[in-house]
Amino acid sequence: MRTLALSFPGFSYEDLHNAERLAELTRRFYDTVRLADPALMERFDGYRETKGVGLRDVDISAILLDMAPHLSRFVAKLFGVENECREMMVRASREQIIFVFKREFVVRRVVRKYSTESVAGLNEARLTKQMDALLEGFSGVPHDDPELRISAVVTELLEHERFLKNPLPPASLEYLGMLAQRLAGREALKDLLPVEATEPALKHLLAEVMGVIERWVALQYYRRSAATEEWISFRLPHPVDYNHLVETHPLDGPVPDSNIGPAGHYRRRDGFDLTDPRFGPREVMSEIDYCIFCHERSKYSCSKGMKEGDAFKKNPLGYTLKGCPLNQKISESHVLKARGDSLGALALIIIDNPMVPGTGHRICNDCMKSCIFQKQDPVNIPQAETGILTDVLNLPWGFEIYSLLTRWNPLNIRQPHALSYNGLNILVVGLGPAGYTLAHYFLNEGFGVVGIDGL
């Protein structure tokens, strides 16, 4: 059995359940930030003292976003998970390559230039051979992840392609000369390769190579194959049809006018196990990439609702777009998740929603209904939230880290840590989401809590 030894001398795991010790940990965190960045701590102190009164929402977001990385480093050090947290950041930055490929190449180029009809005339067998030969010329890119591999190749080439209409800088000349050498002798590419290493010939090579990739990507996009059907670079938002939000088909049964959902969506329940496959890490990052971080804008609708004058707007189905009932810091958490800082992202979520395992993609989606994207698919905020929580739970001591953040969160100016027992006891009857959230709230306020529920 592993034993958790916290890396701060004088702090044991038991201390993390003791109000006085949590208060000490809070002071220690603030001192750490003060030492590392006195100006930031001064801003945070101002926020704490004024409770945010007089500060613009965007300034509060900025303070929290600047503080959160300090908190995640502090907690990572406390639990000895710094390497794992660094790896998350490396992975996030590597995944960005896919989103650059999606934005710059798939969306802005391939989808605009090609259509289902125009790819019909492409020679798939020849293009596949050319692509295979091309990819062999890029040994430095990941080989075990085809989507990342193509993305890395394309983003590398895009860096040089932007000079095609101008004289090539020396670095691009050298790069293309070496590319020509690496591709030399490959039968499938013989028509593309230059006979000499002059600048016009190398430019021609780059244009030809980009053309091959463009056509191959177009084929994959329009003729989805098993190999690329899961690629998130090919998942583009669809227009929202409020009259047909859920796919159904007429059911030819005894009850007239009955409909049925697609069989692929059925989930057989077996006991109490969860039945839905949550989004994978790349799908979650895709939602984060799609988010436009509205806390920086006047319309932060997923968190605060969509206003029309003084009232909340309604969507075409008459649903009032009030946003998250907890005003969760959704956009800010997405900013941190985009950087691979899931611990910081979770700390921001927990300020408003400490019982986040009960929400996520399972219980509510008011935020998603109020997303700024009303005419096309909204950001799947609940799945992003679940993804952030899952990242932290998957860390060594992940549950203990999450659990600590529910009792101790120095970014929460209202209550940075749980209070000592106040001698009063409370019975919470019914432990659904409201009941357990209330129980948690009372516990942090210092009450003794007993919860009962009839299953």
Ligand code: SF4
């Ligand atoms: S989830 Fe939607 S509304 Fe919220 S910040 Fe992202 S884009 Fe904006």
